[in-house]
Amino acid sequence: MTNAAQGTTGNRQVRLKSRPTGIPQAEHFEIVTVPRVEPAQDEVEIQNLWLSVDPAMRGWVNAAANYAKPVDVGAVMKSYAVGRIVKSRHRNWEVGALVTGLFGWQEWATVDAKVIERRLTDRMLQGLDPSAGLGILGLNGATAYFGLLDIGKPRPGDTVVVSAAAGSVGSCVGQIAKLAGCRTVGIAGGAVKTRLCLDKFGFDAAVDYKSPSFLADLKAAVPDGVDVYFDNTSGPITDAVIARINPRSRIIICGTVAHESWDPPPPGLRIERPFMVTRSRMEGFVALDYADQWDLAFKRLARWILDGKIVYQEEILAGLEAAPDSIAGMYRGENLGKRLIRLAHAA
């Protein structure tokens, strides 16, 4: 018996305790211990190693219409995770396989094998830590890759502006845009994050939206206007960028972290006339729609990482206890890089 299996006859889970109307706080969750479950036919039991914390999880627990049905109150919090199969009753999946999927905020997940989204192979990881499968080689990387390239359609010479630019999606967007020959401008909150944009993620300019001179700083950072805007925030940042759009600009709506609640929709500046005059396009984007093409993106991203053309940053929280407050903390702007929770058994 391994050490990991010895001390874990129970399964600790983070459950949704009550439904938040805006951003889920620590108080909306509770940690409970339940027995591990033997897999039935076609099921596997997975020992989770890393759990993911994503801005999208806010939408997963809200009652408002979204792109997935909300997590039930009392259920295990939905989340991406990387884990290892410890028991298998499905002929395609062997014990020891490293896998990722929506295994939830818990230590052990007994699920139908269909819930496994993909295998993290050595060939794909190229020596990277398996946690990359939750970030740059997972939803975040796919979001950056397809959102920027398929919706934004950047051309060499374009100015590409990214909000939440130091985050896991934004930092990747900026670096792919750079590879595509664009001038890149990152918008982030505070000196630490704008420094990170410039020094680590190679943005040509970085603007602090918390600064009183934000509007003037943004104007100075985009002397030729904005051709592509990858929007992770909405809010006054977006209003400021839209005031600078060029003819035929493309705006990718990927996230709305600036707003606590969309019920009712928050007020903002109207965009119809600048959009008409410039013939610009705004489009909502969800990376899951491109699931059939993710492998191609991951292959390219892994290659770029190995070649030193793209870097990524992870912020690793320790243990399941960190989970309940982790989403709220991200919306408070605490995190630097892709936020993950590492469980005790992770290598």
Add this chain to the structure above:
Amino acid sequence: MTNAAQGTTGNRQVRLKSRPTGIPQAEHFEIVTVPRVEPAQDEVEIQNLWLSVDPAMRGWVNAAANYAKPVDVGAVMKSYAVGRIVKSRHRNWEVGALVTGLFGWQEWATVDAKVIERRLTDRMLQGLDPSAGLGILGLNGATAYFGLLDIGKPRPGDTVVVSAAAGSVGSCVGQIAKLAGCRTVGIAGGAVKTRLCLDKFGFDAAVDYKSPSFLADLKAAVPDGVDVYFDNTSGPITDAVIARINPRSRIIICGTVAHESWDPPPPGLRIERPFMVTRSRMEGFVALDYADQWDLAFKRLARWILDGKIVYQEEILAGLEAAPDSIAGMYRGENLGKRLIRLAHAA
């Protein structure tokens, strides 16, 4: 000498007297009489027969950034017109030719032949009155045709909602959408216009945005949600429609008549989250970008008119004196159908 030529040794013009910040009112214009001008080499003199009144003219006189440089104070008001060449010093253009272009709000226009946009041939007009060249077989028809089909991409079974649906663009959009197999819902102001939408333009449903039950009426009119929204208004109408958009909906931003001024941009409800969740697309549109394809649209529109599949309505004002207040009147919602000014010499 014809009667028309006898009484018109002078040229009456409507000039921009001062620059409005919002919608141009009668007081922003003045009528002056100046001598007619002999055409120089490569110029023609045109006797205007019909002058056009378009919502876009608001933008043509405002100082704010737009898709064309604003009319100078003291200059003849820019407008589309249909006229007949009375003198020509250009070898390609013969006296008597019926032509359209930006000849301005005046009785006689001496212009470089390049200003002529196109010839209104019998083959194109198919027996329709030449004033059609300013509406259904002009900017309005091209706007409806390319905006709906190229940006909106309607599919059979889609629900297509149109604002300012009784207007020259909106009524044409609704009828083309119907030909494309869509369910059509027109939004217009007041009982007369909604009646017109239903009885004359064949919308499947019509909703009065001035009614206190507008939101409920709109909801009832789109039981399957909204796939395409052709927006001529912006404002609360647009907010109400966006609350009902389906996944992958397309919103065409064609006009913004609901707002007097965009400096600063008026407030509205934010749209980022519904756009992200539904993966919807909003795009600004100006029909002039499709000028190289207009002929195809006019050929099809004329065919549909002759076949009784599309009808159009004109509202004809009499004489140049009607011009100064005509734009403001349109923004007050007075007009029914394409607004035109007929000059004394029109047939």
